[in-house]
Amino acid sequence: MCRRPACPTKSDNVSGDSTEVYIQIVTSGGRRIPVHANILASASPVFEGLIYRPRKHRSSEKTIPIAGVPCDAVVAFVGFIYSGKCSEEDMEKYGMHLLALSHVYMVPKLKSRCAKALIERLTIENVVDVLQLARLCDAPDLYLKCMKLVSNKFKSVEETEGWKFLQTNDLFFELEILQFIDETESRKKMSRRHRREQRLYFELGEAMDCLEHICTEGCISVGPYDMEPRKNKAPCNKFSTCQGLQLSIQHFANCKKRVNQGCVRCKRMWQLFKLHASICELPDSACKVPLCRRFKMRGGEELKNKKGEERWELLVKKVVVARATSSLLMPKRKRVEEEPVPASCEEANDNHNYVITNLVC
Numbered sequence: 001m002c003r004r005p006a007c008p009t010k011s012d013n014v015s016g017d018s019t020e021v022y023i024q025i026v027t028s029g030g031r032r033i034p035v036h037a038n039i040l041a042s043a044s045p046v047f048e049g050l051i052y053r054p055r056k057h058r059s060s061e062k063t064i065p066i067a068g069v070p071c072d073a074v075v076a077f078v079g080f081i082y083s084g085k086c087s088e089e090d091m092e093k094y095g096m097h098l099l100a101l102s103h104v105y106m107v108p109k110l111k112s113r114c115a116k117a118l119i120e121r122l123t124i125e126n127v128v129d130v131l132q133l134a135r136l137c138d139a140p141d142l143y144l145k146c147m148k149l150v151s152n153k154f155k156s157v158e159e160t161e162g163w164k165f166l167q168t169n170d171l172f173f174e175l176e177i178l179q180f181i182d183e184t185e186s187r188k189k190m191s192r193r194h195r196r197e198q199r200l201y202f203e204l205g206e207a208m209d210c211l212e213h214i215c216t217e218g219c220i221s222v223g224p225y226d227m228e229p230r231k232n233k234a235p236c237n238k239f240s241t242c243q244g245l246q247l248s249i250q251h252f253a254n255c256k257k258r259v260n261q262g263c264v265r266c267k268r269m270w271q272l273f274k275l276h277a278s279i280c281e282l283p284d285s286a287c288k289v290p291l292c293r294r295f296k297m298r299g300g301e302e303l304k305n306k307k308g309e310e311r312w313e314l315l316v317k318k319v320v321v322a323r324a325t326s327s328l329l330m331p332k333r334k335r336v337e338e339e340p341v342p343a344s345c346e347e348a349n350d351n352h353n354y355v356i357t358n359l360v361c
């Protein structure tokens with residue numbers, strides 16, 4: 001059922017310029033919509049071809065049939081060709097038909113307007129239908145949005161009529177969608193893994209900063225052998241990492257099992273000392289970090305195979321980069337002397353277990 005007059009009206013026909021050529025669009029409901037040939041032709045190369053191609057090939061002199069879409073969708077389509085506008089109501093009702101028409105008759109402005117409108121109106125229920133249309137009409141933005149929605153809400157989409165229909169009618173498209181979901185999942189996994197790795201490199205970079213700070217300036221409970229522990233010292237600005245590291249150094253200094261007898265905590269501390277030696281650029285006599293000289297002398301001999309050596313070198317590189325990046329992002333290490341000393345630090349200052357870092361292993 002057609003509900004409204006098309007554009008132009010019959011009166012346009014008689015009152016207009018006598019040189020203008022009118023043709024009629026015939027809808028599937030049998031409605032005839034009179035239109036200016038030149039306006040139709042200038043809006044769409046497809047209409048242009050239909051209107052101006054040699055007469056012997058023309059199917060009908062004065063009519064162009066547009067079938068397969070509701071009559072009012074064709075009216076809205078012609079309205080857009082004349083005004084460059086389309087009401088929200090028409091978009092709501094005929095957005096999918098208008099997308100198909102804009103694709104078939106090559107009206108790019110309407111096509112992008114429809115794609116945007118359909119993206120705004122995507123739901124679990126309609127996404128499979130819209131996706132199929134986006135694929136047919138070569139609308140990449142709409143296609144991608146639909147794929148993402150299907151991928152993110154697949155459990156619900158699977159229950160829709162649209163999906164069930166697709167499963168029975170288009171096996172290849174179903175495979176295409178499942179493959180997209182798979183790839184999205186593995187991309188997500190990879191980026192989660194990448195973030196985890198980056199966090200680890202930053203943590204190691206911070207541990208390296210703290211290790212140097214502990215061994216040169218001294219912190220609450222561990223400091224260099226040539227420096228007296230200072231009373232009422234305030235925590236440094238990376239104290240959460242620094243404190244853990246100091247506890248590990250204290251443990252390393254006192255542990256009976258050490259690395260050789262399989263103490264995991266000592267092994268980790270040993271690796272941190274070794275990592276320091278791998279990135280330390282100070283001459284041996286100037287570096288106060290324990291074991292630095294020893295590791296530098298032994299080089300990579302501890303790494304049993306080439307693969308292990310390569311992995312270690314990669315780790316060292318990543319930590320160096322993470323450290324450089326964080327030093328650009330963060331202000332320089334500052335002691336907060338004026339701040340009140342937290343109770344836990346006062347306790348640590350009174351702690352008689354203050355460890356000096358001239359460890360011999």
Ligand SMILES: [Zn+2]
Pocket residue numbers: 210213214218219220235236238239242243
């Ligand atoms: Zn500290």
Ligand SMILES: [Zn+2]
Pocket residue numbers: 251252255256257258259263264265266267
């Ligand atoms: Zn231990």
Ligand SMILES: [Zn+2]
Pocket residue numbers: 276277280281282287288289292293
């Ligand atoms: Zn060093």
